[in-house]
Amino acid sequence: MSYEGVLEQSDSGLRELVEAGEEIIGYIYPHTPLELILAHGFTPSLMRAIPGITSGFEESLQTFACSYIRNLYNQRTNEQLPPISGLLFPGNTCDSLQNLTDIWKVRFSEDRVFRLTYPVTRYANDDSAEIYLTKELEILSSTIESTLDRPFTTDNYERAVSLIREFRLDAQFLYAARVVDPEVLSYTELARLVRSFLSAPVTSVGSEIHRVTLLVKEKLKSKGLLGIIDSILSGLQKKDLSKVNSFKPPSGPRLLVVGGMVEPQAIATIINGIDSVDDSILILDLLSFGFKSVFAPPINRSGNPFEEMAKSILAAPGEPTQEGLRYRMDFLKDLVKALHIDGLIICEQSFCDPDQFEAPSIEKAASAAGIRTVRIPLDPELSDRARIEVKIQTFLESLGIS
Amino acid sequence: MTEMKKEEKVYRQLESNKLLQQIMFQNMLMGHQASEENRLAWVTSGFPVEIPVAMDVGVSYPEQYGAIVGSQKVGPEVCGYAEDIGYSQELCSYARASIGSVENPDNSPMEGLPKPQALLAGNNICGTVLRWYDAISEQTGAPVFLFDTPPIEDEQPDHHKEYVRRGIERLVAFLGTTFNKTLTDERMQEVADLSSKALGLWTKSLTACKTSPSPLNCADRFLAMGPVVSMRGTELIIDFYQSLLDEVEMRVKEGLGAIRDEKIRLLWDNIPPWHSIFKFFNGLAKRGVVFPADTYTHAWSGKIEGDDLFGSVVSIYSNVYLNKGLNAKIDKMCKMIKDYNLDGFVMFSVRSCKRYSLGQLVSKEIVAERTGVPGVVIEGDMVDSRVYNEAQIQTRVDALLEMFM
Ligand code: SF4
Ligand code: SF4
Numbered sequence: 001m002s003y004e005g006v007l008e009q010s011d012s013g014l015r016e017l018v019e020a021g022e023e024i025i026g027y028i029y030p031h032t033p034l035e036l037i038l039a040h041g042f043t044p045s046l047m048r049a050i051p052g053i054t055s056g057f058e059e060s061l062q063t064f065a066c067s068y069i070r071n072l073y074n075q076r077t078n079e080q081l082p083p084i085s086g087l088l089f090p091g092n093t094c095d096s097l098q099n100l101t102d103i104w105k106v107r108f109s110e111d112r113v114f115r116l117t118y119p120v121t122r123y124a125n126d127d128s129a130e131i132y133l134t135k136e137l138e139i140l141s142s143t144i145e146s147t148l149d150r151p152f153t154t155d156n157y158e159r160a161v162s163l164i165r166e167f168r169l170d171a172q173f174l175y176a177a178r179v180v181d182p183e184v185l186s187y188t189e190l191a192r193l194v195r196s197f198l199s200a201p202v203t204s205v206g207s208e209i210h211r212v213t214l215l216v217k218e219k220l221k222s223k224g225l226l227g228i229i230d231s232i233l234s235g236l237q238k239k240d241l242s243k244v245n246s247f248k249p250p251s252g253p254r255l256l257v258v259g260g261m262v263e264p265q266a267i268a269t270i271i272n273g274i275d276s277v278d279d280s281i282l283i284l285d286l287l288s289f290g291f292k293s294v295f296a297p298p299i300n301r302s303g304n305p306f307e308e309m310a311k312s313i314l315a316a317p318g319e320p321t322q323e324g325l326r327y328r329m330d331f332l333k334d335l336v337k338a339l340h341i342d343g344l345i346i347c348e349q350s351f352c353d354p355d356q357f358e359a360p361s362i363e364k365a366a367s368a369a370g371i372r373t374v375r376i377p378l379d380p381e382l383s384d385r386a387r388i389e390v391k392i393q394t395f396l397e398s399l400g401i402s
Numbered sequence: 403m404t405e406m407k408k409e410e411k412v413y414r415q416l417e418s419n420k421l422l423q424q425i426m427f428q429n430m431l432m433g434h435q436a437s438e439e440n441r442l443a444w445v446t447s448g449f450p451v452e453i454p455v456a457m458d459v460g461v462s463y464p465e466q467y468g469a470i471v472g473s474q475k476v477g478p479e480v481c482g483y484a485e486d487i488g489y490s491q492e493l494c495s496y497a498r499a500s501i502g503s504v505e506n507p508d509n510s511p512m513e514g515l516p517k518p519q520a521l522l523a524g525n526n527i528c529g530t531v532l533r534w535y536d537a538i539s540e541q542t543g544a545p546v547f548l549f550d551t552p553p554i555e556d557e558q559p560d561h562h563k564e565y566v567r568r569g570i571e572r573l574v575a576f577l578g579t580t581f582n583k584t585l586t587d588e589r590m591q592e593v594a595d596l597s598s599k600a601l602g603l604w605t606k607s608l609t610a611c612k613t614s615p616s617p618l619n620c621a622d623r624f625l626a627m628g629p630v631v632s633m634r635g636t637e638l639i640i641d642f643y644q645s646l647l648d649e650v651e652m653r654v655k656e657g658l659g660a661i662r663d664e665k666i667r668l669l670w671d672n673i674p675p676w677h678s679i680f681k682f683f684n685g686l687a688k689r690g691v692v693f694p695a696d697t698y699t700h701a702w703s704g705k706i707e708g709d710d711l712f713g714s715v716v717s718i719y720s721n722v723y724l725n726k727g728l729n730a731k732i733d734k735m736c737k738m739i740k741d742y743n744l745d746g747f748v749m750f751s752v753r754s755c756k757r758y759s760l761g762q763l764v765s766k767e768i769v770a771e772r773t774g775v776p777g778v779v780i781e782g783d784m785v786d787s788r789v790y791n792e793a794q795i796q797t798r799v800d801a802l803l804e805m806f807m
Contacts, residue, residue, distance in 0.1 A: 099760035102728035128568035135561035325536035357533035360488030
């Protein structure tokens with residue numbers, strides 16, 4: 001299937017919602033409080049970069065804006081965004097998104113634009129970031145209420161917490177399961193499921209993921225693998241792989257994909273497009289819209305909603321936009337060792353500061369762990385797809401995989 | 403030689419530059435001494451430097467070093483050393499220049515900056531600085547302290563203030579444990595007073611440029627701002643800013659401009675092209691173009707004062723130009739154009755700096771519309787001359803100037 005076809009398939013839930021008259025708030029950044037948007041009676045939908053719309057930004061953005069924001073902007077000028085009631089941007093993450101929000105507000109003053117400004121601090125050993133983010137979430141909630149006339153309701157919130165908790169626990173299990181038995185579910189399918197949920201976090205999509213999870217569990221139980229999967233799952237959840245039980249991986253190459261706001265489905269499409277390999281070589285990703293979205297801890301329903309949402313966001317796996325390079329690299333080194341990774345594919349969105357600054361550190365960390373790497377510059381158009389495939393193929397050959 | 407004579411004709415050198423060179427040299431020596439004594443921190447330009455200074459921690463400025471790399475026209479080489487170890491050419495050239503110089507000091511100007519024992523990053527100028535300092539930390543082993551100042555849209559809300567204040571408290575604790583130093587109220591007050599005094603003198607020199615002819619041009623200010631950026635809070639720089647102000651006031655009194663024949667007054671937006679700074683501004687000076695104001699050198703203006711010095715630090719360092727939204731930038735440019743009686747503006751779209759540059763295409767339209775004066779956007783880089791197309795820039799600037807003919 002073409003990349004466009006793959007994307008379309010995972011957006012079917014969103015289309016159905018729109019047709020059913022549901023109101024959508026689009027969001028851009030992976031660590032968005034989905035529960036909060038759902039609590040106001042809106043459906044949050046991740047606005048993804050899509051191929052095929054290459055112009056429209058020129059009057060407002062220079063060419064050195066990252067390819068992701070250029071793509072989003074093109075979608076807006078070409079009226080390709082789905083119908084949405086509002087758009088939630090992040091503040092204090094990267095310079096491109098920070099400035100894009102300002103530009104958007106001026107250029108599309110009729111759009112309802114919200115901004116949630118995150119703390120960058122993660123390792124302060126005090127409660128300042130949590131207090132700050134809690135307040136930001138409260139303000140966002142009251143702004144949504146006053147702008148769109150929909151209050152936060154406890155019923156909606158509680159339903160949202162359950163829905164997202166179940167999604168996270170299921171998807172986390174599937175991620176851990178693939179580490180042990182990558183054939184049990186293709187990476188393409190996992191990426192599609194996660195993407196479908198992030199596009200339309202609704203019960204029907206959650207139930208589909210749950211059904212797949214039960215099937216996968218069944219299969220792995222019969223193979224006697226549930227114990228080791230639990231151990232890996234717990235290590236990934238705690239971001240500490242030192243206590244993961246040792247295991248013998250199945251034969252075959254084992255690759256890890258790392259990067260930021262690149263589309264997991266794009267990676268899967270590229271890998272599957274390469275002759276004589278399939279995506280079972282991808283054991284795990286550490287991408288923003290994959291692992292890092294899935295492994296944010298579920299919310300504790302009994303606490304104060306805003307505090308609990310803040311805690312969950314702050315405890316999500318670290319992004320290169322945040323403090324903590326050393327912690328991220330230590331985690332990576334432990335991870336490649338504990339999960340028997342053979343090679344790393346490092347994805348970099350073109351003109352993305354966070355990706356491009358982190359890449360050399362990832363190379364160093366991988367090299368310290370004795371792992372080979374390849375760096376893949378990407379844009380949402382996959383404009384260099386043929387060259388990327390050759391590059392990955394050469395890399396696989398260097399690992400003895402072909 | 404002939405070229406120099408011609409330049410002397412159109413452009414007046416500042417006498418106070420001699421003093422400037424002396425104190426910048428002295429600053430460099432102080433940096434080396436601090437490093438040898440294991441008490442040197444590298445700091446970003448928007449960092450509340452008064453605090454490390456008050457705690458007797460020496461400071462060096464990698465951004466200033468980047469400017470030196472640019473001015474010495476070795477940007478492509480020094481940035482190249484960072485690219486050789488994997489840093490993309492698309493990244494900020496200040497960052498690349500400093501990463502490159504740490505990687506290859508022997509082939510970098512002044513053998514790079516002295517080795518730091520801590521890295522103090524304030525993200526009020528951009529998000530890039532944290533990632534850049536993290537990279538330096540990997541190279542040098544010095545720990546990074548992040549001073550996080552979430553960007554502000556309108557008024558700074560109370561929870562922002564409280565959060566930033568907690569950051570300052572952590573900074574004092576971090577410097578205390580890293581350098582075994584303490585901060586006393588007296589010393590903080592003393593440094594704040596010195597900082598405010600220098601800023602007061604500097605601001606007076608800047609505002610004197612409202613006069614026509616303007617006593618200072620862009621390059622003058624870009625050079626003269628060095629000490630106020632890197633040595634705020636020290637006694638050493640007061641004499642310089644006093645003598646600069648004296649000279650500026652003398653020029654105003656005698657009707658002497660920074661350029662001999664002022665015809666067109668323009669606003670400059672963004673960092674200058676350090677590699678071509680004299681060529682660019684002096685070239686325009688020959689055509690009667692002066693830049694009495696710019697958004698960059700005006701960024702250092704907030705004074706730390708009042709009973710609550712930390713509260714004042716919070717407010718000043720959160721409200722810096724680059725930490726505010728597009729509307730605030732547009733307002734400031736419009737105000738400068740009015741206050742300094744400017745005929746137009748030049749926006750340098752710096753490929754390195756997304757925080758400063760993304761938005762310029764929009765603000766250009768709005769500023770022109772609101773003020774009724776024309777502007778132009780030129781694209782390039784401040785350090786990396788490989789992405790500076792002189793001919794293209796010349797054509798664009800010519801097109802702007804034709805509008806005044
Ligand atoms: S791709 Fe990178 S630069 Fe672009 S919005 Fe995402 S984090 Fe920012
Ligand atoms: S030039 Fe721009 S990106 Fe680079 S350090 Fe300065 S503010 Fe940050």
